Amino acid sequence: MQSPFRDSPKSLNIFRIRFPIGAIASIGHRISGVLLLFGLPVLALVLDRSLTSEAAFESLREAVDTPWWGLLLLALIWAAAHHVLAGVRHLLMDIGIGSPLDQARTSAWAVILTAVIIAIAAAIRWLA
Amino acid sequence: MHISIYRYDPDSGENPRMQDYAIELAPGDRKLLDVLMRLKDVDDSLSFRRSCREGVCGSDGMNINGRNGLACMTSLSALKEPVVLHPLPGFPVIRDLVVDMTQFFAHYHAIKPYLIDDGTPPEREHLQTPEQRERLDGLYECILCACCSAFCPSYWWNPDKFIGPAGLLQAYRFIADSRDTGTVERLAFLDDVYRLYRCRTIMNCTEVCPKGLSPSHAIERIRLELVRASS
Amino acid sequence: MKVFLGQRAWLVQRASALTLLLLVALGAALLLLGPALNHERWHALATSAHGAVIIVLFFAALSLHGWVGARDIVLDYVPSTAARLSVLSIVAAILFAVVIRVALTMAAHLSPVS
Numbered sequence A: 001m002q003s004p005f006r007d008s009p010k011s012l013n014i015f016r017i018r019f020p021i022g023a024i025a026s027i028g029h030r031i032s033g034v035l036l037l038f039g040l041p042v043l044a045l046v047l048d049r050s051l052t053s054e055a056a057f058e059s060l061r062e063a064v065d066t067p068w069w070g071l072l073l074l075a076l077i078w079a080a081a082h083h084v085l086a087g088v089r090h091l092l093m094d095i096g097i098g099s100p101l102d103q104a105r106t107s108a109w110a111v112i113l114t115a116v117i118i119a120i121a122a123a124i125r126w127l128a
Numbered sequence B: 001m002h003i004s005i006y007r008y009d010p011d012s013g014e015n016p017r018m019q020d021y022a023i024e025l026a027p028g029d030r031k032l033l034d035v036l037m038r039l040k041d042v043d044d045s046l047s048f049r050r051s052c053r054e055g056v057c058g059s060d061g062m063n064i065n066g067r068n069g070l071a072c073m074t075s076l077s078a079l080k081e082p083v084v085l086h087p088l089p090g091f092p093v094i095r096d097l098v099v100d101m102t103q104f105f106a107h108y109h110a111i112k113p114y115l116i117d118d119g120t121p122p123e124r125e126h127l128q129t130p131e132q133r134e135r136l137d138g139l140y141e142c143i144l145c146a147c148c149s150a151f152c153p154s155y156w157w158n159p160d161k162f163i164g165p166a167g168l169l170q171a172y173r174f175i176a177d178s179r180d181t182g183t184v185e186r187l188a189f190l191d192d193v194y195r196l197y198r199c200r201t202i203m204n205c206t207e208v209c210p211k212g213l214s215p216s217h218a219i220e221r222i223r224l225e226l227v228r229a230s231s
Numbered sequence C: 001m002k003v004f005l006g007q008r009a010w011l012v013q014r015a016s017a018l019t020l021l022l023l024v025a026l027g028a029a030l031l032l033l034g035p036a037l038n039h040e041r042w043h044a045l046a047t048s049a050h051g052a053v054i055i056v057l058f059f060a061a062l063s064l065h066g067w068v069g070a071r072d073i074v075l076d077y078v079p080s081t082a083a084r085l086s087v088l089s090i091v092a093a094i095l096f097a098v099v100i101r102v103a104l105t106m107a108a109h110l111s112p113v114s
């Protein structure tokens, strides 16, 4: 059925919505998925170079020490951590484990914080 | 109390705007709806729906300080000022806080919200065991206020194709009913990227349901029923 | 659009996620157990039978997983059919190129000549 009001304005300003923690974990899952998707071609090329020769392998190691590649790696580490943790959370909730609201809130917090802690740990290791 | 309310008058030709109100709380004011009704005495151009004023009719769903809820069930004491009121997000606005629910109810009708029975009718009535009846708890109580669907990001992006949490909760209410023989056709209807599978288990729906129901749980059950049906 | 299946895509997403999880765990275990990583050890590991299987399976599962994921995102945020088809073809092309690239790499290093 077509609504006579379909051209009316809508109130949908996502910056004025108070998102619950589960929604934050979820958008993080999506953003991290996209980041990993962008990282995929890089990963394929890195795989190729790492196998080519001793020198190429070492040059990859050195690249990681430069700020830009280091930052990219850091972003991918956060993304991988968040995505895998949030992914496991989803898979468990799909079969009814942890899907009641209170548990889902706790696990959402746990996923977000753990991924950030992993990223911070990686950053500290990288700086050291 | 300071309240900032979304105003839109389709006849004025003007864009929606926010209007600020200041109103003294009266001793009897408990819920947000109490204040809205008194505001309407002051400014009778202000439009919103309400009927039962006790969380039964489902007509005063709105976005209150960034979260959807029923004005009649929202305690004033829990609200930060200024209280910011918007109509249900993503729904076409008819006037002020009144939104058009046509699409929302079209989804509700599409899931066939009634018992399907192809068998021979029983002599007197369909009996259910207490356990069978219990499976409908947490499903039948829905008042179709649309707070959940209007808080669901997946519903914002595809309101014309995704059935949304409210409709899916109702769909499961009939799938779960021991007297209904339409499960196979119901599941076949839902097995679609849009109708069911736009849900990403964000659980915004369950977060805001004023009746404490869990549409995300109903959706989880439907997906598992579909897995069982196809294996 | 009939190609956008409902339950099938959902199951592919879950199955590929589980596969990826398993492979990542296996790969991480292989890398972390044992001496520090240098080119020699990495090369031996990656071109060993189980190493190569893990790598190839990983990229195969990933392309399926990424495909369904990208498709879901496009269905949410890109309303017009034409724009959808162009974004999706770019994603498909990239995923395809990645899989081919990895296959070529592995083939080159697995062959006894290299």
Ligand code: HEM
Pocket: A029, A030, A032, A033, A034, A036, A037, A083, A084, A085, A087, A088, A090, A091, B200, B201, C013, C014, C017, C018, C020, C021, C024, C062, C065, C066, C068, C069, C070, C072, C073
């Ligand atoms: C580097 C590898 C990976 C990439 C590139 C990737 C990419 C993606 C993308 C783009 C999405 C769509 C997100 C959305 O719909 O909002 C997604 C969803 C998903 N991913 Fe991954 N993923 C990867 C690894 C994994 C792993 C190892 C797991 C296992 C735990 C996993 C579990 C999931 C699940 C369960 C979903 C569906 C979530 C939903 O329905 O919202 N992913 N992935």
Ligand code: SF4
Pocket: B141, B142, B143, B144, B145, B146, B147, B148, B149, B165, B166, B169, B208, B209, B210, B211, B212, B213, B215
């Ligand atoms: S499930 Fe809850 S929020 Fe959704 S329509 Fe029903 S009562 Fe309202």
Ligand code: SF4
Pocket: B151, B152, B153, B154, B155, B164, B165, B198, B199, B200, B201, B202, B203, B204, B205, B206, B215, B216, B219
């Ligand atoms: S769980 Fe599903 S239906 Fe509920 S808000 Fe999230 S995406 Fe929407």
Ligand code: FES
Pocket: B049, B050, B051, B052, B053, B054, B055, B056, B057, B058, B059, B060, B061, B070, B071, B072, B073
């Ligand atoms: S007025 Fe009926 S639900 Fe609020």
